[in-house]
Amino acid sequence: MSNKMFQVSTLQALVAGYTRSVITVQELLGRGSVGLGTFEGVDGELILLDGVCYRAQQDGTITKPALDVGVPFASVASVQDGTAFELGEVPDMDALAHELTCKVDEAFALNSLHVVTVDGTFEYVSARSESAYRADHVTLKDMLATTQREFVFEKLDGALVCVYHPEFMDGINAPGWHVHFLSADRTKGGHVFDVSLVRGSAVMHRIDCIEIQLPATAAFDTYSLIETSKEEVAEVEQGNR
Secondary structure (H helix, E strand, O other): OOOOEEEEEOOHHHHHHOOOOOOOOOHHHOOOOOOEEOOOOOEEEEEEOOOOEEEEEOOOEEEOOOOOOOEEEEEEEOOOOEEEEEEEEEOOHHHHHHHHHHHHHOOHHHHHHHHEEEEEEEEEEEEEEOOOOOOOOOOOHHHHHHHHHEEEEEEEEEEEEEEEOOHEEEOOOOEEEEEEEEOOOOOEEEEEEEEEEEEEEEEEEOOOEEEOOOOOOOHHOOOOOOOOOHHHHHHHHOOOO
């Protein structure tokens, strides 16, 4: 049986400012058990782990959203039969991305999608989240300039949800690794900018099928998605780093 990715909308649409609900949290939970995304109006970071949906609020604290909350963008997967491996000390995000990409390359799978979960002990996690900004045709970059807050968690256990899209899927999602964090006690989390791992246990799932649910509203067709630049995507993904 195939591992399948279910994606809500496209990253280009989110970056261009389409942040209306496409499906609900309840519907999303029916399409996958692990993944990441955001909520209507970009009201916090979405972390889906072990079939439970969490919201990282603007200050990095975790709540569970109501089932009827809207989701404008997400990448979630139904997975099985993953490949387990151990990670030693990983000093920063670049090193983590390198380690994970090497595992993908060793599997001769750089043109496939992947979901990796890492349970570990962290020296620090540098992350962000945001509060809702409800407006049409305001770019994600401009929203985050107003609502985004950054924070650092130090010396704690937790999990990373890491989603990989190959280069040829640029626009549908960001090529490379997109990572969210959730603490072991489920009280802290967010979109990861940088991370220092002391040690961890990882499971990698290769995805060989993707379904994309596009918005059904007429408003979606008023957005010029191809004008979204790679630089703008990189900036909202990694801030000023």
